[in-house]
């Protein structure tokens with residue numbers, strides 16, 4: 351038993367950098383680092399152009415598949431505050447977060463799908479941006495789902511499920 355403890359202790363010791371190794375051994379990771387290459391002017395990081403294209407109006411074609419995707423994403427990212435029906439009565443609000451306006455207020459109903467997608471991208475007032483969590487295509491999907499929710503007066507498409 352004692353021997354085992356000593357062995358473990360020894361193996362831990364030998365795996366540490368004692369500072370006595372040859373410098374070139376210690377520094378060997380440096381050789382795999384890529385050299386610094388300056389970014390030529392006019393270069394756009396990969397993915398940015400694709401993201402902007404995906405966000406550009408009028409956005410993807412509105413299909414039942416897009417709306418269904420929008421509903422699924424809305425439930426995950428928006429309903430905690432906005433509520434399943436969009437009336438601003440989600441669980442987070444019931445625990446003290448300032449209630450968002452109802453989607454069924456005239457002012458919010460007047461927002462276009464593009465404006466809703468922009469709210470997701472940029473945030474608005476106390477609502478923070480969801481740009482790092484919701485993909486550009488999904489922002490359109492959610493926006494169109496919200497427009498449908500507004501048109502239907504707040505009845506979630508999936509029947510038989512209670513509001514959270």
Ligand code: HEC
Pocket residue numbers: 424427428429430431432442447448449450451458461466469470474475476477478480484492493496
């Ligand atoms: C953490 C709570 C929270 C979440 C989650 C949330 N929102 Fe909001 N939202 C708010 C609040 C609060 C406001 C009111 C902001 C203000 O005016 O200060 C708001 C406002 C809005 C508005 C109205 C903007 C206006 O012009 O008044 C829209 C549209 C909206 N949210 C859409 C969404 C969508 C779509 C999602 C999901 C991607 C989402 N929100 C997720 C809290 C939230």
